[in-house]
Amino acid sequence: MKPWFQFSFPGCNSEKPGRLFGQEQSLRASAGRLHPVARRGRSSRTGQDREAAAGGSRLAEQADSPFSGLGLIHVSADRILTVSVTFQELFSSRSCRPEKIRVVINSPDETIFRFQEPNSTRPKRPDPSQPFLILYHGSLLRRNGLDLAVDALEIARKSVPGARLVVCGAPTSFFETVMQSVRERGLAGNIHYLGSRNLEQIVEAISRCDLGVVPNHRNVFTELNTPTRIFECLAMGKPVIAPRARGIQDYFGDEDLIYFNLGSAKDLAEKITYAFFHPSEVQAIVHRGQKVYLNHRWTSEKSNLLNAFAELVKD
Numbered sequence: 001m002k003p004w005f006q007f008s009f010p011g012c013n014s015e016k017p018g019r020l021f022g023q024e025q026s027l028r029a030s031a032g033r034l035h036p037v038a039r040r041g042r043s044s045r046t047g048q049d050r051e052a053a054a055g056g057s058r059l060a061e062q063a064d065s066p067f068s069g070l071g072l073i074h075v076s077a078d079r080i081l082t083v084s085v086t087f088q089e090l091f092s093s094r095s096c097r098p099e100k101i102r103v104v105i106n107s108p109d110e111t112i113f114r115f116q117e118p119n120s121t122r123p124k125r126p127d128p129s130q131p132f133l134i135l136y137h138g139s140l141l142r143r144n145g146l147d148l149a150v151d152a153l154e155i156a157r158k159s160v161p162g163a164r165l166v167v168c169g170a171p172t173s174f175f176e177t178v179m180q181s182v183r184e185r186g187l188a189g190n191i192h193y194l195g196s197r198n199l200e201q202i203v204e205a206i207s208r209c210d211l212g213v214v215p216n217h218r219n220v221f222t223e224l225n226t227p228t229r230i231f232e233c234l235a236m237g238k239p240v241i242a243p244r245a246r247g248i249q250d251y252f253g254d255e256d257l258i259y260f261n262l263g264s265a266k267d268l269a270e271k272i273t274y275a276f277f278h279p280s281e282v283q284a285i286v287h288r289g290q291k292v293y294l295n296h297r298w299t300s301e302k303s304n305l306l307n308a309f310a311e312l313v314k315d
Contacts, residue, residue, distance in 0.1 A: 079308050084226045086247040102308040107298040108232045112199045115294075116237040118286040122210065122279045130162045132276050135209035137168035137202055138229055140175040143222055145215035147178045148265045152215065154187060155269035160276045163190070168205055170196040206233055211275050212240035218263035226251060234293040239282045241271045251296070256288045 080101045092098045136149050153165045212233035216222040224247040233240035243262035261267040275282050
């Protein structure tokens with residue numbers, strides 16, 4: 001009888017789960033005797049398992065579904081793959097045995113997001129009336145904060161009237177609500193919606209922007225996740241403003257990114273203004289951020305993923 005192994009993939013919905021599951025499908029097809037599956041657990045659970053499941057349910061309620069099934073993931077799995085050390089610590093604290101957990105960061109595809117050194121052509125004394133393109137790319141859900149980015153843009157334009165927001169993502173009802181507000185506030189001419197974009201088109205959008213933003217609202221999930229969008233911008237040598245949150249600061253130091261206070265449109269606007277008027281300092285920040293990215297390129301993360309499978313084959 002062929003051996004089979006169970007895997008759980010908690011936290012994969014943080015950004016782009018396709019890479020992890022795509023690799024799993026590849027292994028399933030090529031290895032023949034490896035049959036990893038994503039499961040939520042069995043009904044026969046120990047008291048320790050039930051305690052963890054209860055904690056996971058409470059967390060799922062607070063996060064509005066991204067953590068659905070959190071407490072059950074480890075019950076029957078031989079290995080658990082998660083997307084950051086933040087989640088690793090969380091699951092360990094909820095009775096999941098640490099030796100089961102392996103971290104595989106959902107890092108960008110290096111064949112698409114080809115590494116580039118920061119090469120800003122902006123003058124040391126920029127003209128505020130000149131276009132300054134700020135990119136939002138990702139799911140157009142409330143927790144990801146497009147409305148917060150619009151609020152910040154409106155404030156920042158008082159100091160940087162050339163600021164423009166470029167938006168990539170599939171339309172949603174939340175997006176339509178935000179755009180209605182944009183039109184009512186007379187901001188429509190300052191926001192360029194590109195619609196849904198594939199990865200190659202995202203690369204093009206990043207290359208044309210001056211600054212990326214990850215304008216998350218505050219909730220349990222956004223305090224813990226590590227957005228792939230940060231790595232995508234850094235891979236291409238672009239500065240990015242990210243929230244000051246545990247899931248990000250577990251990897252990046254205080255000087256490695258431009259941080260804003262999670263959920264604060266006012267602080268985000270201040271950081272946009274800072275990024276515009278301090279191009280030299282921002283370029284130095286990008287250099288530091290890229291060092292973090294280079295430690296977690298997909299080449300390295302893929303090895304972590306393959307090693308997780310290899311460990312079970314050896315066992």
